[in-house]
Amino acid sequence: MGVNLDACFDEFNETVNKTVDSIRRGYGRNTVLKGIKKTCFDRNMVFEVAKCRIKARKKFGELADKLFFDEEGLRYSTPPMVAEYRAKRLRCKSVADVSCGVGVQLLFFSKHAEHTLGVEKNPFRLELARLNAFALGCDNVSLMQRDALDERLAKELDADCVFSDPARPAGEKVRKLETLQPNPVEVYRLYQVKTGRIAFELPPQISRENIVIDGEKEYTSLNFRLNRLALYTGELATCDVSAVSLPSEERVTNEDEPMSLLESDKVRDYFYEVDVTIIKSGLLSNLLGKIGFDGSLVQTGKRRTLLSSNGLYESAFLRTYVVRETLVFDVPTINKALKRLNARKVTLRFEIDSKDYWGFRKKVEEGLNGEKHFYLFKVGGKAVIAEPSDIQK
Structure with a gap:
């Protein structure tokens, strides 16, 4: 798609905001679509982004008014408090997010790294990531449309840490490592020759037995609810299993002395x-x-x-x-x-x-x-x- 953000951003953002207002006023989809003026994006895309901006308020608060999502990107996007914690834990000189989606976690990485690289296969989602980086003024972010499992990309990549938050199949009753895209096992195989710091975001309900990659399994609680499961491999791992509660960042690990009850x-x-x-x-x-x-x-x-x-x-x-x-x-x-x-x-x-x-x-x-x-x-x-x-x- 490759739009010129300097020329397009203000116009597109204004169009999204006007569309948000029309949706909130209760106008039907067809009426709203007719009122969307031509921009660098298709009208249906504008409508989806506007609808998602309304929904994003619940997860992102006021920050949602600056961000751009599609349905899937919003569904799986990392809440700000979790994204900030993850970025601090993976703090290093350069981070590559090889399945960055609309780029929320990537933008938080950029706060704690000198340079961040986002890789996304889906062209529309990649453009949304570009818009989000532009909206928040993240000038140390690079983005490219590539497949994380492209062996040429793995060979070319130069990053201290690699992160992947793979997509989950919709409607899957039992989460499995092998159905995630890109497959974490393949990501680990390709990139472990480049760095000893590889981390994944996994579905929190996946069984421990299904995680065949060695590393620390960190379960994240957000406001007293299970929210995320991260897998830290190699030198990123500090134990076998841990749990962290946000916002307090209180942490428990399998190495804490147990007590029978x-x-x-x-x-x-x-x-x-x-x-x-x-x-x-x-x-x-x-x-x-x-x-x-x-x-x-x-x-x-x-x-x-x-x-x-x-x-x-x-x-x-x-x-x-x-x-x-x-x-x-x-x-x-x-x-x-x-x-x-x-x-x-x-x-x-x-x-x-x-x-x-x-x-x-x-x-x-x-x-x-x-x-x-x-x-x-x-x-x-x-x-x-x-x-x-x-x-x-």
Whole structure:
């Protein structure tokens, strides 16, 4: 495509912003398309970029107003906080992102490297990466339309670190290394002769057994949710498995001394929900050993793992609650206790069918006119009423 950005950028960005305004006003696609003036890009492309800019607000905040995405580029783009952390961890003189997409991670690399190179096979996505680099004034970024698996590219490449965030097949139920594009195994084979620093972004739900490349598997939590899985190979690796919580950057590894934990349904003074990132990484015992946890495991399940203790422990991987009452799991009894505790509303934190959630919640909240917000857990046949501790507020 190779558009002249100096001549095209302002006009294209203005057209995208006007299209965003038309979409937000509720005009239909055909009406919006008719109103898009001719630019260096096709009208349908302008419409897609505008629609994605609206959606991008959720992930990128105000930064979205400066960026350009297509649907796939937005879906798999790295959130800014994760991109910044990754760029700092891979900080070196030169970085090559050999599957850069629309270039979000590449732009963050450029903040911490003297030079960054982006390689993208898709011509439209490459132009979006050019626009993004231009929009943010990144003058140490080079871009080229090439296939990451081109052996000539691998031979020509001169970079201290190679990074690849391969595309995932849409609708794939079980993530596999061999279905990612470009294939990480092939990327590793081609580029390991050039550098000992190769890193990948992988689907976080992929099984550990399917990762056949040696390296550190780092599970990333963003705001208490599993968000990313990075694989650091060679000299980039610091351990076998790790977990990092953002924004705090608290980190746990398999090398932290583990601590065994007794299972008990006894509810003590404090309750903790464990970040699923820790469960997925298999590092619960290491986390507990690192913080010196003295308590018990009261519940495990698909959606949540609960701990309890008499002492208060602080970790970004733990959501901490103060237990206010433990009582029989019975609606009238729970409702009476909530009134006594000056409750205004209650959030249910136990397994319940989605169709039954609001009906049950309405029953336990009936007649509440207090000021406090509580959380209701279920442990065995007991109801646990708790509220977030001060360290969570």
